[in-house]
Amino acid sequence: MSQVFGEIRRAPARIIVSVFALALAIGAIGVFAIPTVAASSLRDAAHRDQLAQVVMSTTDTGDVDIPALLTPIENVELAEIQVLTHVAVGNGDTPELSPPIQVVGVEIGQQQIDIVHADKGRLPERADEVLVSDGVADIGATIAAVGHGDTTTELTVVGVGGTSAWSGEDVLFTTLDTAAGMAGLEGANRVVVVVTHETNQADLSATAEATADLFSDEGIALTLLPEIVPNGEHPIETDIEEVSTLIGLLGIVAGIVAIVLLGSTTNTLITERTREAAVMRMLGARRRKLRRRLRRLAVGIAVAAAVIGVPLGILISNVIARMVLQEFVGITPGLAVSLPVVVGSVAFAVVGARLVASRAARRVTNVPLASALRDRDGSPFGRRFGERLAAGIPIGSLLNRTSIRNVVHRRSRSLAIVGQVTIAVASLMIVTSFATTINDFNVSELEAWNWQSKTTVAGEGLDIDAELADTDPRSEAGIDVIGELGEWEIEVYGLPADTLMINRTLDQGVWIEQPNDAVVSRGFAERLDISVGDDIEVLLASGPAIYQVTGLHPDPLRSVFVGVETLSTELGASGRRNVIYSLDNETSVELAGLTAVVHYDAVSEDETARRAIMLIFGAIGFVVVAVTGLAIASGLAVNVYERRHEFAALEAIGGRRRDIYRVVSAELAPLAMLGIGLGLAFGYIGSWAIVDSFEAGDAVEINLAFATGAIPAVVAVVVLGSLAIAGLMVRRVTSQPVAEMLRTAA
Amino acid sequence: MEFTWPISPSGSAYRPLVQATDLTRRWGKGTASHLGVDNVELSIGQGELAAIVGPSGSGKSTLGSLIAGLDQPTAGSLVVAGTRIDQLSNDRLARWRGSNVGIVLQNFHLLPTLTAAENIELALKLSESRVSRRERRNRSGEALASVGLSDKAKRLPTQLSGGEQQRVAVARAMVTMPRLIVADEPTGSLDQESGHIVFDLLAGAVANGTTVLLITHDHELAGQADRVIRMLDGRIGDPSAGDIPGQQSSDVLGHRDEPNQSADELVSPGRHR
Incomplete structure (x- = not known):
């Protein structure tokens, strides 16, 4: 640890940024704990209330x-x-x-x-x-x-x-x-x-x-x-599980960021000691001893990061789990800790740092002593074929050439920045695409229906006399119950054959005509391999009922539409209904003393749910983007810091701050562009995978609505954010007297 | 900021390019503060080859950095090439450096990702943005030729020897035709032969009217300057410090105790160039 404190004294800002970036990365791994935290909170509640x-x-x-x-x-x-x-x-x-x-x-x-x-x-x-x-x-x-x-x-x-x-x-x-x-x-x-x-x-x-x-x-x-x-x-645990699974997917993104960050930070910490290690080798230090010392340094910094990162991860997981449970369940859970995730995070940080450090230390101590003593990083530009090739292509302005050649020279750093930008863009696109997809799904969910209000009555039975609706030509009495088909919970709708309440235009086949006809949601039917003409067995509260599929409906959910009278008979309540659909905001049907429950604001209910989901995913997206932002800042800080002498030389011959900024931003620009391109691609693939997993998991047709409209904003956030970070770093380096920088290069 | 020189009281032809008055550079505050340059009065004439010598830590590099505009004094005034540079912002100072000063340092400080020719071109570009690319290339080629490295224009710094890198650095310093070249230990990393080549290049620049300020430990090299300025503990002048080869002891800062003497008189004339 004393070595770590020594490092902090040597370059406080850089080491602290690295430690905090790593800590945040470790903290972000805490996202993995959310499903466990949520489930354990729910189970505690179930146990407490003897559910x-x-x-x-x-x-x-x-x-x-x-x-x-x-x-x-x-x-x-x-x-x-x-x-x-x-x-x-x-x-x-x-x-x-x-x-x-x-x-x-x-x-x-x-x-x-x-x-x-x-x-x-x-x-x-x-x-x-x-x-x-x-x-x-x-x-x-x-x-x-x-x-x-x-x-x-x-x-x-x-x-x-x-x-x-x-x-x-x-x-x-x-x-x-x-x-x-x-x-x-x-x-x-x-x-x-x-x-x-x-x-x-x-x-x-x-x-x-x-x-x-x-x-x-x-x-x-x-x-x-x-x-x-x-x-x-807990009864709603399976519902929460879906949200938790999605959160877990974003946790994977956070984990990838953590790996990139851990790798690049540790690698830099070791590589910049090439000359120091060389001096020690010159004085007689053995390579094995030097490698051990370098590994210890990296592990020490990882441990310091874990000390901050683990509590941060517990905080992040609990805050998000609390948001999930409060929004969806109304439970305010106590503090919960997922021990496997905590142990995993620490092990990841320490073992990961050690592995990366071992490789970097081997490389640093294997540099020929003469080269290492002569060159600051032990790997001067021009040694590799690719670098010589880049140097031989005089394209662009002189400042731009230095930028491009630096990208080639510092390949690992360049790749890390590309990776970080990719992850930031992909995360933002996944979150925004998820929002647009949910929005579109909510619209499509009700798209097929024509009713403006849906009135049910108190109780779960078929309490409405079918004839009541005859008094209002703009209303229809129907049945809406839960059933099962092929182990899937489904919505079974009983509607008149000539119903006006739903669009009867089908994707395939014909609407219900005979008593045992049924129309099934197309996507759901495809997943269960159900075709027009097949018989299906629907399990109702009263027992199983057999229907013949006559058509496939564009409804995206798991729905089966059957004749209303057939259904009421199956349910043992012939002539009874449990819902009045109306083309108006309120039906004029008199319910004869029954308590009406009007559901005309289904869309706004969906909107509330959508907002809750977006709040949660927005929070996770923020964590991921914050981690990647810090990772980019850390990478750039190290990059600019390492080259401070080069920038000082540029200033010495008349280069101004804006010239240095130009060099850094020109270096960042192609990396950011590549990262943005890859991020958009991965964002699309990630969004598609998530939506597909939901479709497969729920047997519904969600249809990905990739948020193309958000691309300019996402690109602007990433580009402006990166430029702002670059600006801050350049400002910091150029605020030092040039003479001082040049002197420390000696 | 343009500065108007006062008329010389003696009416002589001496025209100072560098005029430092009460120049001080201090780091830190209070008891922990450290003085790099302490109330220095100095004037260096146009076309002069002046050498600053002194032991390590005497402040010679600090003084050189201040004169080159690489650092800012904490007190005093500093006029170089007609500009009061101690009052310039960082950006203006950088622009001023690009146009007025050539800098040669012990560690060369070439940009590692640019070839020899590109390093020279870059100095031209930063100092004179209106120069066309073709002209920059031509002038860069000429500068490389003047230091005898025409055949190594496309070499990266790592593909050049130390002496060659320093010659590129000299070419880079001279290509903008600056009024002042500050060379801080330019031969410190070089063998004797390379050192001589570099010094000859600098002396050649003086012959063309450029003022050169040479900061060195090498008394033999300093002895070839027009003037030798000795520093100790951040101040100019130390009569007890001994001779500089080729100079009479009495010549070296021997007038310090004389009343009403200007800082210029606290320096000794070198042998010649």
């Missing part, structure tokens, strides 16, 4: 004693009932009809599953008290909740909190009876189960199946497919 492993949405359970009913199932340890409904809320005097809010009724205070806790205030104790999720209302406020049959219930907010089972959503938590009253239920409509020991997917599915059988015996039907949460995960 259910099987969730069944049902029709009214009435007076059936559900826990007792499920006792015979071996794998069921605990079972509880809940009520889930939606209400319109207001301030008591003038209830608003929108936005609707979810109400979850639980046995507050006696829960053993999905435990609701108060972060502020207390849990509800009476039927007219409610606990709200953060941001819904303040403690002491009164909420007028309009529920089933337009009945209004006055609720006083006594606490703020919830359970991570509903994290990230606006929810009113109240007693079971209060919620049941609002939903018009006698019993409950949701059953949550914690199993005894077998938590894998297959065993949980078997448990859910056994539960559904017992429910069926009691006349209780499932309104949604059972929700299975295996292996102690």
